[in-house]
């Protein structure tokens with residue numbers, strides 16, 4: 001089973017996506033191929049990652065239908081004034097006529113914030129991006145975009161990990177109907193933490209799997225990145241065990257102490 005959340009246009013966003021930051025060239029291609037082979041159907045890239053062509057080639061060569069893979073890319077803030085051109089370049093590199101989700105990678109300067117968002121909305125209207133959203137934006141910035149255009153971002157991609165757990169921030173997004181995608185959940189966690197180790201041993205899994213499953217318990221989209229096939233597989237294998245409510249609460253508490 002692959003958990004997903006429905007976006008505004010009815011498209012299903014799989015809760016487990018494959019992260020590709022820092023994966024370049026052959027490693028990017030091979031890692032994405034491995035991820036698709038293992039069963040991932042959501043890949044997260046960005047113009048900044050300089051791997052869109054490898055991601056596109058991996059999707060093509062995988063034999064999985066383009067329609068079955070949810071592809072996200074992101075606009076560099078420095079391209080805010082040339083957003084349309086930047087998207088055309090991303091589509092060319094990815095070898096596809098549309099992306100499933102296009103995000104503003106970081107908020108551009110205040111003058112360009114709304115302008116960039118309007119560019120994303122036009123791309124959506126033209127069918128070049130099925131959904132549009134933001135990354136690293138605050139709820140106040142999201143409100144600004146929504147008030148200026150009458151259309152809210154589908155997603156906000158932000159850092160999330162046990163130590164950064166913030167139920168109030170999660171609720172702020174839920175109230176606005178904005179899906180939270182959490183990034184760097186593994187990198188920002190001490191995977192040898194005794195609380196995680198105890199939980200992992202009890203369930204016969206790794207601490208990385210515990211951390212990722214904990215995100216899913218909160219319906220937060222995860223984007224684990226690895227260049228090692230066995231880890232790519234383990235990070236996708238999160239349904240063979242259940243965290244107890246006490247496990248989830250113990251990990252939630254990292255956000256207050258960590």
Ligand SMILES: NC(=O)c1ccc[n+]([C@@H]2O[C@H](COP(=O)([O-])OP(=O)(O)OC[C@H]3O[C@@H](n4cnc5c(N)ncnc54)[C@H](OP(=O)(O)O)[C@@H]3O)[C@@H](O)[C@H]2O)c1
Pocket residue numbers: 018019020021022044045105135136157158182183184185186187188191206208209223224225226227228231232234235
């Ligand atoms: N929007 C943004 O501004 C933004 C910022 C950062 C990230 N992101 C997105 O989110 C994705 C994930 O974040 P991230 O790449 O920063 O970090 P991450 O996925 O949290 O962590 C990646 C690191 O964890 C290691 N790792 C992966 N699986 C593991 C496992 N099962 N056990 C132990 N270690 C494991 C990897 O090493 P190995 O490769 O050696 O396995 C790598 O060093 C990115 O790739 C990107 O797509 C977005």
